Amino acid sequence: MLRTKAAIVGTATLLAAMGIAFAPPAAAASLTEVPNFGSNPGNLRMHVYVPNAVRPTPAIVVAMHPCGGNGPQFYQSSEFGRLADQHGFVVIYPSASNKKFNCFDNWSDASKIRGAGTDVESIISMIMYAKRQYQGDPNRVYATGSSSGAMMTNAIAALYPDVIKAGAAFMGVPFACFPNEAAYQPGGNPAPCAGNLGKTPQQWGDIVRRANPSYTGPWPRMQLWHGTADNVVAYSELQEEIDQWTNVHGLGTTPTSTDKPQASWTRQRWNDSSSTTRVEAITVAGAGHNLPMSGMAQYAIQFFGLTGTTPPPPPPPDPATGCRVTYQPESWSTGFTADVRITNTGTSSVNGWTLQWTWPGNQQVTSAWNATVTQSGTQANARNVTWNGTIAPNATVSFGFQASHSGTNTAPSAFTLNGSACAAG
Structure with a gap:
C-alpha cells in the first residue's frame, strides 16, 4: 500500500535523556499555516x-x-x-x-x-x-x-x-x-x-x-x-x-x-x-x-518556466569514488541509535546533500539529529540541515537517528549521496 511514514525530529528532552547533544533545527521562518x-x-x-x-x-x-x-x-x-x-x-x-x-x-x-x-x-x-x-x-x-x-x-x-x-x-x-x-x-x-x-x-x-x-x-x-x-x-x-x-x-x-x-x-x-x-x-x-x-x-x-538557466548537474562526488559512509549502530532489544559519517573523497565541495539507503529489515526511523530523515517503506533519505550542508574535499559531516526494529538489526549494505554510490567506510 502507499504507506509512507515520514520521520519526526526528536525532541530535546528525549535526546537529552539519551545523552545525545545536537544543534537546534533550522527554523522554517516563512512557513505559515x-x-x-x-x-x-x-x-x-x-x-x-x-x-x-x-x-x-x-x-x-x-x-x-x-x-x-x-x-x-x-x-x-x-x-x-x-x-x-x-x-x-x-x-x-x-x-x-x-x-x-x-x-x-x-x-x-x-x-x-x-x-x-x-x-x-x-x-x-x-x-x-x-x-x-x-x-x-x-x-x-x-x-x-x-x-x-x-x-x-x-x-x-x-x-x-x-x-x-x-x-x-x-x-x-x-x-x-x-x-x-x-x-x-x-x-x-x-x-x-x-x-x-x-x-x-x-x-x-x-x-x-x-x-x-x-x-x-x-x-x-x-x-x-x-x-x-x-x-x-x-x-x-x-x-x-x-x-x-x-x-x-x-x-x-x-x-x-x-x-x-x-x-x-x-x-x-x-x-x-x-x-x-x-x-x-x-x-x-x-x-x-x-x-x-x-x-x-x-x-x-x-x-x-520558473528559471532562466539550464539546471546544474547534481553536486559532486563522482559515482562510487567520491564519498565514503561510516555507519555505526548501537542496538538494544527493539531499538537502536546510529551514528552516520559522510566523508567527501572527491576534489570538489558538496553543496547540499541527501544520503539514501534501503533497510534490509523492518527498521523504522523515529527521530533524528543533524539531518532531516524521512522514510518510505524500506527506503530512507537523510537531508542536510542549514549548518552542515557543505562538505569540503576530505571533510566529514555526521548525523544520527533513533529507530525501532524487531528481529535482526542488519545494517544497510549500500548508500548513495546525491544519487551517487558511496564506498563503505
Missing part, C-alpha cells in the same frame, strides 16, 4: 511558504506530500522552498486529512468529478487564496507532488486545466487510475490500476476529456518521473501516464526526442508543431520509491 483559506470539503490543512524576496505577481507552486506525510514535512524533505528563495515564487503545501494512511483522495467517485467536493476542491481553494493574498499570477500556477501527491497532481491537471498550467508528478499514476477505495492498494502490485491497466492511449485520454467535456483551452503541460526499481507504485504506471497525457495533447506515443540529462536518467519529450514540449517523461534507472531526489525539483521548476 493558513487556517481559513476558503471552502475546504476535504478537511485539508494549508501551509504556505513566501520567500523574503518574493517577486511581484509571483508564480504559485502547489507541492503535495506522499502518503503518511504532511505539508511541513514535505517542505523539509523537498527542495521547492529553497528554490522559491532563489526564484521568488510562492509554494503551497497542502496536508491531507487522516484518511487511508493520510493519502490524498485519488480513489473516490468525487475525486474524478470537477466540483464534487473532495481534496481537489480544497486545494483549488488554497490556490485562489494565494492568488488574492499574494497577488499571484493566474497564468503561472503549477502543481507537483510525490506518490499520492503525484496522483493528485495528475487529478488537478485533469479536473482544472483552466487553473493549472503545468504539472510535475513524481511516482504517480494516471488520472482516474483507481476505480474505488478497495483498489487503492498499489504496494507490491505490478498493476495497481487494477482493471484499468492496459487501456489504450485513446481510452486514457477520453477519461480526462470526459472530466471537462466543454473545455476547449490548452491542457497543462506534464512532466512525469518514475524509478525503475519502485516497489510501491509500479514502474509500469509511467507508461500509462504517458499514454494519457500524450493523447490529451493530441500527440503520438513516439517521443520527439530522447536524451540523458544525468547518467541514470532517460528523458523522453513529446513536442507539438511549435516545438513546445507538452509531455516529458524521465525514467530514473535503479531508483525506488524515493523521488524527488536532490536536484530533481530544479528540473521540475525549469519545466514550469
Whole structure:
C-alpha cells in the first residue's frame, strides 16, 4: 500500500535523556499555516511558504506530500522552498486529512468529478487564496507532488486545466487510475490500476476529456518521473501516464526526442508543431520509491518556466569514488541509535546533500539529529540541515537517528549521496 511514514525530529528532552547533544533545527521562518483559506470539503490543512524576496505577481507552486506525510514535512524533505528563495515564487503545501494512511483522495467517485467536493476542491481553494493574498499570477500556477501527491497532481491537471498550467508528478499514476477505495492498494502490485491497466492511449485520454467535456483551452503541460526499481507504485504506471497525457495533447506515443540529462536518467519529450514540449517523461534507472531526489525539483521548476538557466548537474562526488559512509549502530532489544559519517573523497565541495539507503529489515526511523530523515517503506533519505550542508574535499559531516526494529538489526549494505554510490567506510 502507499504507506509512507515520514520521520519526526526528536525532541530535546528525549535526546537529552539519551545523552545525545545536537544543534537546534533550522527554523522554517516563512512557513505559515493558513487556517481559513476558503471552502475546504476535504478537511485539508494549508501551509504556505513566501520567500523574503518574493517577486511581484509571483508564480504559485502547489507541492503535495506522499502518503503518511504532511505539508511541513514535505517542505523539509523537498527542495521547492529553497528554490522559491532563489526564484521568488510562492509554494503551497497542502496536508491531507487522516484518511487511508493520510493519502490524498485519488480513489473516490468525487475525486474524478470537477466540483464534487473532495481534496481537489480544497486545494483549488488554497490556490485562489494565494492568488488574492499574494497577488499571484493566474497564468503561472503549477502543481507537483510525490506518490499520492503525484496522483493528485495528475487529478488537478485533469479536473482544472483552466487553473493549472503545468504539472510535475513524481511516482504517480494516471488520472482516474483507481476505480474505488478497495483498489487503492498499489504496494507490491505490478498493476495497481487494477482493471484499468492496459487501456489504450485513446481510452486514457477520453477519461480526462470526459472530466471537462466543454473545455476547449490548452491542457497543462506534464512532466512525469518514475524509478525503475519502485516497489510501491509500479514502474509500469509511467507508461500509462504517458499514454494519457500524450493523447490529451493530441500527440503520438513516439517521443520527439530522447536524451540523458544525468547518467541514470532517460528523458523522453513529446513536442507539438511549435516545438513546445507538452509531455516529458524521465525514467530514473535503479531508483525506488524515493523521488524527488536532490536536484530533481530544479528540473521540475525549469519545466514550469520558473528559471532562466539550464539546471546544474547534481553536486559532486563522482559515482562510487567520491564519498565514503561510516555507519555505526548501537542496538538494544527493539531499538537502536546510529551514528552516520559522510566523508567527501572527491576534489570538489558538496553543496547540499541527501544520503539514501534501503533497510534490509523492518527498521523504522523515529527521530533524528543533524539531518532531516524521512522514510518510505524500506527506503530512507537523510537531508542536510542549514549548518552542515557543505562538505569540503576530505571533510566529514555526521548525523544520527533513533529507530525501532524487531528481529535482526542488519545494517544497510549500500548508500548513495546525491544519487551517487558511496564506498563503505
